[in-house]
Amino acid sequence: MPDTPDTIRTPDHLDLNQLEVSSGLTGRKHLLSLMVENRPGVLARVAGLFSRRGFNIDTLAVGPTEDPDVSRVTLTVDGAVHPIDQVTKQLHKLINVIKIRDMEPDTTVSREMALFKVNAPSENRAELIEFTSIFRANIIDVSRRTMTIEVTGTADKIDAFERMVRPHGLIEMARTGEVAISRPKLDS
Amino acid sequence: MRAADALCQALEAEGVEHVFGIPGGANLPTYDALYDSDLIHIQARHEQCAGHAAEGYAKASGKVGVALATSGPGATNLVTAIADSIMDSVPTVFITGQVRTDLIGTDGFQEADVTGITLPIVKHSFLVTDPAQIPDYIHKAFHIASSGRPGPVLVDIPLDLTRAEIDYEPASGVPKLPGYQPTTEGNIKQIRIAAKALANSRRPVLYAGGGVINANASEELRALAAAGNFPVTCTLMGLGAFPAPHEQWLGMLGMHGTRTANYSMDEADLIVAIGARFDDRITGKLSEFAPRAKFVHIDVDPAEISKNIPAHIPIVGDCKDVLPKLTAEYGAQGADPARLEEWWSRIRAWQDKHPLAYEETSDGEIKPQFMVEEMYRATGGDAIITSDVGQHQMWAAQYYHFNKPRRWLNSGGLGTMGFGLPAAIGAKVAKPDEQVVCLAGDGSLVMVCQEMATAAFHDLPVKVFLMNNGHFGMVRQWQELFWQERYQSVEMGASPDWVKLAEAFGWNGMRCEDKGDLGDAMKTALETDGPVLLDVRVTPNENCYPMIQPGAAARDMVG
Numbered sequence: 001m002p003d004t005p006d007t008i009r010t011p012d013h014l015d016l017n018q019l020e021v022s023s024g025l026t027g028r029k030h031l032l033s034l035m036v037e038n039r040p041g042v043l044a045r046v047a048g049l050f051s052r053r054g055f056n057i058d059t060l061a062v063g064p065t066e067d068p069d070v071s072r073v074t075l076t077v078d079g080a081v082h083p084i085d086q087v088t089k090q091l092h093k094l095i096n097v098i099k100i101r102d103m104e105p106d107t108t109v110s111r112e113m114a115l116f117k118v119n120a121p122s123e124n125r126a127e128l129i130e131f132t133s134i135f136r137a138n139i140i141d142v143s144r145r146t147m148t149i150e151v152t153g154t155a156d157k158i159d160a161f162e163r164m165v166r167p168h169g170l171i172e173m174a175r176t177g178e179v180a181i182s183r184p185k186l187d188s
Numbered sequence: 189m190r191a192a193d194a195l196c197q198a199l200e201a202e203g204v205e206h207v208f209g210i211p212g213g214a215n216l217p218t219y220d221a222l223y224d225s226d227l228i229h230i231q232a233r234h235e236q237c238a239g240h241a242a243e244g245y246a247k248a249s250g251k252v253g254v255a256l257a258t259s260g261p262g263a264t265n266l267v268t269a270i271a272d273s274i275m276d277s278v279p280t281v282f283i284t285g286q287v288r289t290d291l292i293g294t295d296g297f298q299e300a301d302v303t304g305i306t307l308p309i310v311k312h313s314f315l316v317t318d319p320a321q322i323p324d325y326i327h328k329a330f331h332i333a334s335s336g337r338p339g340p341v342l343v344d345i346p347l348d349l350t351r352a353e354i355d356y357e358p359a360s361g362v363p364k365l366p367g368y369q370p371t372t373e374g375n376i377k378q379i380r381i382a383a384k385a386l387a388n389s390r391r392p393v394l395y396a397g398g399g400v401i402n403a404n405a406s407e408e409l410r411a412l413a414a415a416g417n418f419p420v421t422c423t424l425m426g427l428g429a430f431p432a433p434h435e436q437w438l439g440m441l442g443m444h445g446t447r448t449a450n451y452s453m454d455e456a457d458l459i460v461a462i463g464a465r466f467d468d469r470i471t472g473k474l475s476e477f478a479p480r481a482k483f484v485h486i487d488v489d490p491a492e493i494s495k496n497i498p499a500h501i502p503i504v505g506d507c508k509d510v511l512p513k514l515t516a517e518y519g520a521q522g523a524d525p526a527r528l529e530e531w532w533s534r535i536r537a538w539q540d541k542h543p544l545a546y547e548e549t550s551d552g553e554i555k556p557q558f559m560v561e562e563m564y565r566a567t568g569g570d571a572i573i574t575s576d577v578g579q580h581q582m583w584a585a586q587y588y589h590f591n592k593p594r595r596w597l598n599s600g601g602l603g604t605m606g607f608g609l610p611a612a613i614g615a616k617v618a619k620p621d622e623q624v625v626c627l628a629g630d631g632s633l634v635m636v637c638q639e640m641a642t643a644a645f646h647d648l649p650v651k652v653f654l655m656n657n658g659h660f661g662m663v664r665q666w667q668e669l670f671w672q673e674r675y676q677s678v679e680m681g682a683s684p685d686w687v688k689l690a691e692a693f694g695w696n697g698m699r700c701e702d703k704g705d706l707g708d709a710m711k712t713a714l715e716t717d718g719p720v721l722l723d724v725r726v727t728p729n730e731n732c733y734p735m736i737q738p739g740a741a742a743r744d745m746v747g
Contacts, residue, residue: 012521014387016385016457019501021494021500022498023498024498037367052308083494093489094367095311095312
């Protein structure tokens with residue numbers, strides 16, 4: 001025991017049993033926006049990191065930004081399968097990755113573009129044109145048997161469009177992967 | 189000036205005195221520039237060993253180790269050393285020649301995409317595309333390799349670019365890297381919570397790893413341990429961070445750690461991980477690792493925190509910064525040291541009941557553990573010891589009681605056989621006044637024995653104590669224990685006559701087969717000028733114990 005117990009401050013109590021950790025899994029899709037140096041090999045570093053750590057990229061979109069030295073990589077990762085915190089920390093270790101934002105769904109606008117080539121014999125055309133109109137999509141090519149439709153929107157909207165046209169015979173589909181940008185808060 | 193000369197000047201500006209390497213077609217201009225520079229080049233006999241020598245140099249000195257190789261096979265031979273450096277966080281810069289820019293992508297002679305090949309195993313890499321980048325990339329490479337969590341950086345330079353003329357002024361200050369700002373200062377609020385947790389814990393353990401040595405924070409670790417009378421264990425990479433002959437020392441933990449260290453982790457209520465990363469060789473079965481403990485995790489690399497074991501109190505920062513603050517905050521808590529009495533008596537009981545032990549022999553047979561004990565006595569416990577990978581490495585970790593940091597250089601993460609001799613060469617270059625001994629395994633040494641030429645050529649008086657059991661001993665042990673003694677490809681069989689081989693390389697060769705002679709033989713080897721290989725014939729089928737069997741929990745150690 002200490003010699004002068006009265007003068008020694010009692011330790012701040014902290015019940016170790018109260019200390020908790022989270023599993024790291026959020027259970028939802030995450031949209032990560034990476035600002036990376038615009039130079040050769042950077043995408044290979046990002047993609048290689050995912051494969052060697054066993055993380056899956058669901059979608060990936062890369063392109064220039066307002067700054068010619070910087071590219072933006074937008075990728076979606078399933079937070080139910082991978083601890084997003086660990087994914088972002090590993091990404092931060094890449095020297096060419098300048099900034100990472102785990103986009104908050106409430107303050108983010110995201111869009112994806114997709115091209116659908118569908119079977120369009122004359123008896124089906126009216127219905128396809130109707131879908132196109134409902135989804136505010138565009139018909140960008142028509143042949144005797146097919147139509148190619150461009151759809152832009154959230155990933156959910158594109159999924160929905162796919163469900164609508166698939167029964168007609170979906171010949172080919174190409175999707176860009178989502179790109180996203182943050183939305184200023186209401187008061188700013 | 190010629191870019192290759194700027195390269196050498198940039199290295200000198202970074203304080204480099206020694207480089208390890210082998211010349212070839214694609215790095216001829218660099219070697220031509222070395223001719224006029226003050227850099228001392230140590231000519232290895234295989235690029236892998238140039239890389240390991242650079243690692244040994246870095247580990248012994250704390251400075252950045254540098255290895256050079258030519259393109260293609262020269263560069264691919266470096267791959268093992270690069271992977272070794274990333275796994276053990278060794279500050280290293282690898283400079284490779286590349287084929288001319290107009291040949292890149294054409295499968296030119298001695299072309300290999302070494303930046304691509306090494307992408308997963310570098311901290312960072314640079315492929316030079318403009319000769320003016322060469323000195324800039326060198327400065328950046330040194331900054332990245334040596335700061336934050338240290339690691340290997342590769343600079344790949346096409347032949348034509350090293351010959352080009354550039355303007356070069358030695359750079360000063362920290363290079364600009366917008367994507368690289370390692371956090372070194374720990375968050376004081378987190379440190380306070382950690383101090384409070386320590387003050388409220390009844391069964392704490394400090395678990396320190398190689399990060400403490402990298403941060404040169406051994407004194408700070410000792411101060412924290414002293415402040416709270418905390419028990420301390422270290423990983424294989426952390427040995428020497430805390431003095432082994434010390435009453436708070438539990439021994440190494442993990443697969444071949446002491447029972448006391450592993451049982452302490454198993455029963456702890458609070459584990460403070462310091463520069464350690466909960467490797468599978470530490471945890472054993474992850475789901476049953478330290479089931480009663482809460483975790484404070486201090487690491488300069490945020491990605492290590494909660495990677496394997498979720499941390500309750502994460503602290504990102506350099507141990508050198510965090511530990512003194514934690515010690516001070518803990519002191520301010522005024523915790524009652526008596527609360528640990530019960531914990532210490534439990535630990536003392538384990539220590540009494542389960543000391544490290546082996547069966548003594550009555551004839552002259554040399555037990556491998558005895559060999560390490562004799563080595564400890566012969567060197568006064570104060571040599572720089574390098575090792576290969578396997579049983580001898582574990583016995584050294586158990587029986588050579590490392591007292592200081594940077595005295596135990598081995599390959600922990602990658603587990604690279606053959607690391608010992610080249611690392612000893614690098615360590616001797618860095619620390620010419622220190623006794624450097626490589627405790628080698630016979631399976632490992634034969635993989636790198638050509639490096640005896642390097643030591644002889646450069647007059648580097650390293651001593652190799654060869655623990656010769658005629659087997660890949662650790663693999664043999666696993667086949668015995670877990671593969672029903674179906675011994676496959678583990679006998680060394682036609683090993684060289686090591687004494688003659690040593691002599692062929694211009695070394696002194698000695699042999700010892702009787703334990704009564706071993707101490708004197710080691711002393712003679714240490715006192716003999718020049719490099720010496722002492723071939724020690726030990727028990728051929730001794731097993732390394734205690735052991736956490738693969739997939740088992742720490743409390744179920746055997747042996």
